[in-house]
Amino acid sequence: MDAKQILTLIETEKIEYVDFRIVDMLGRQHHVTIPAYAVDEETFVNGVAFDGSSLIGYRGIEASDMVMMPDPASAFVDPFVEAPTLNIVCDILDPDGTVYERDPRSIAKKAEDYLKATGLATAAYFGPESEFFIFDNVRYSSGPDGSYFHIDSEEAYWNTGAEGKNLGYKVRNKGGYFPVQPTDTQTDIRNEMSTLMSQAGLKVERHHHEVATAGQAEINFRFDTLTRTADNLLLFKYIVRNVAAKYGKTATFMPKPIVGDNGSGMHVHQSLFNGDTPLFYEKGAYANLSEMALHYIGGILHHAPALIALTNPSTNSFKRLVPGYEAPVNLVFSKGNRSAAVRIPVAAVTPKSARVEFRTPDSTANPYLAFAAMLMAGLDGIKRKLDPRELGYGPVDKNIYELSDVEKHEIRSVPGSLGEALDALEADHDFLLEGDVFTKDVIDNWISLKRAEIQQVERTVNPKEYELYYDL
Template sequence: MSDPQVVQVRDDKKEAVHQVLERIKAQNIQFVDFRIVDLLGRQHHVTVPASEVDERTFEMGVAFDGSSLTGYRSIEESDMVMVPDPTSAFVDPFVEAPTLSLVCNIYTPEGDPYTRDPRNIARKAEAYLKETGIATTAYFGPEAEFFLFDNVQYGNSMKGAFYFIDSEEAAWNTGEPGLGYKVRVKGGYFPVAPTDTMADIRNEMCQLLERCGIRVERHHHEVATAGQGEINFRFDTLTRAADNLLLFKYIVRNVAKKHGKTATFMPKPIVGDNGSGMHTHQSLFNGDTPLFYEKGGYANLSQLALYYIGGILKHAPALTALTNPSTNSFKRLVPGYEAPVNLVFSKGNRSAAIRVPVAAVSPKAARIEFRTPDPTCNPYLAFAAMLLAGLDGIRNRIDPTEHGFGPIDKNLYELSDEEKKSIKSVPASLDEALDALEEDHAFLLAGDVFTKDVIETWIALKREEARSVNRTTHPKEYELYYDL
């Protein structure tokens, strides 16, 4: 007899496929767009006329060349298949012809899930969570900050290297002709118009997010000058939250382009002001029961939640290789810019790596906020890694209070030198983070969620990025050394 759970899954997929095909007819969809993501987190797509899409498409998938995507197969074994997830459908608001987009999972020609497919890794992490019996669902709520610039120029060659950015609201433009109301350095948190020039653009982004099925909670200008913003959308299950983050970035970038601006999720595009992080809220549920809440505990956290925190903080140096995977990431992770470099936890404290929200929190809203990550990460890999670190903490009963991880409920940047000695910090560079990942990755192999091949491939790709930056002569070096 067939497993009834398997039958139910197949029935659910069949119904979802039916709904997508009916939607194509009802909304006169002309094209269907199939999306995948490479190992580094960049999206790619192929478009098919809607007349060519039927039930078989959701079984057989669409063939593509895996050797052309970063981190995938070599040219002699390049044939791969993308199979659409029918529950991920949304109508693309930026394409003139009515187009339905679908997120896909990647398979080998033999029909096996591809081990380097980031979305497959996220799905395996969710399956492993259920296998542990600890919880049934992990919820993630990323808060990806970004900048909207009016101009960006950059170049690297034998002749020279440079970058140039500009923004109508930047503090450095007070000396230019204009109407005033520039955003001061570190003065951009919640200003009203006319200082905040981006409200209408963020409104439009929110409207499109809602139209594409992502529930928006709020938006606002962020701390930095020159157009820093934040839009918070509703938490979701691990894989779906990663799907939503990539769609969020797609919408932000394209709305910005429509308005003659350019959006970037670089962690530190501006020297001397706050960077862009991706504070990531996390919680575990068993069915409808929240597992992170216990009235009377520290910040009303359960012991299980504390163990989860302990796992993340213990493995944080290795995690940063996945949650902060760019050389630019570590220009944000420096003291003095609200950057969470200290590996401690605290309630309501934004200078700690993990903050426990305490304002307007119900039992079901009990959660932790890991503040170190930034939006250059591949969210499928980053969320899966965070979950595995937390589960390792639960399995091994890693109590953060017994391992020197706090809690510390005061401004960590104002501690004495003696107090600072006992506090561990995140790595100071991408190379250091990769060193940590090489030494500490056994927790990622649990449940075969990550494979050694994926970790080795990731490290090799990121080592080459770091080498390319280290080999490039920097304009600052001319200022420091040209006349020596």
């Protein structure tokens, strides 16, 4: 849609408010709502003013005037607001009309422009699989007098002995993959989420209960171009959270909210096209992958330690990325091993669906920054012809846990903490600066924000420390 079509939609659908949305550096959305009668064509030319100093990672108060520039193509009718409301995603501009270099959405768009400028491809397609939990209750506190969290779910295995009405159908620890009702208590919720996603423009492919107890879920939606997929992922999270709230429940995309059971990842499928021609397919080659696709994988794995500072940017991320479990911590590629950082889907694959799957990321990532960084790493691999086979990244099609100690020792792992990932990003970020997609200021700002989070966590007394040390 363009601006005129938006105004026509406002009139025909009797829209009363228009909600303009932006995203901060960390990936949280923010909005301002304007009565529909005050929105006209000039709104799409001049934008909407806001105070950038109030958002994490943006401007200081001395230079806080900024502009939201609406993207008409992103518009959808909000299903959660009583008054008919149209939501529109915006880019962030400086007052002089230039792109604000720290705007995550603009960084994603610059990555797509850079791809076209290289002449290697005309489009990059991304398809994230964002897992989440739906809980019935969550409580947490972190203060000088105490620190704790407590979660609960009607289907959690720890409630088999709960008093009162208890029907006994609980999801066993690591036993939640594909159970039918009544064990799966959340089919209706996922159905409603999927319906609203479809109405908002997402092409939902399937949904199901995931492996963990206590309401782990997955809903897959169809891939799209890089920036549009990042838009869609934020819309996806918005719908998931609000439908859960409607049912009196709460949804979280934290990677590891439960101790001792599977965490939530965000496997990201990626491919390059030149017009309608897929560039990652070569019949008869390993996993039917082209040399370009292998070099793309080489770039992802070579830069993975630095990438992970953007794709797994929380201290909680590394509670999921623990060696010895199913978590994709091994910096290898494989056509069948789900503990590999890069997996090549081979079931029911056509030339146009040939793709690579980076399994390490999680949904605490800002999708604009994470997808842009993955593309830049892959393009660096293509330009430098980084062959993952020659660099020692596989393929490894055996069960990694059954390898000998010598074989395991040869496999590199992801960083063990957010601090280590940030160290890697400080040492390896030139590939992100190509084409001015990321700037040194953006990277330095990101590292500063994340190191501050680490300090907060490290300085907070953990209940486990009482268990370990109180009586020493």
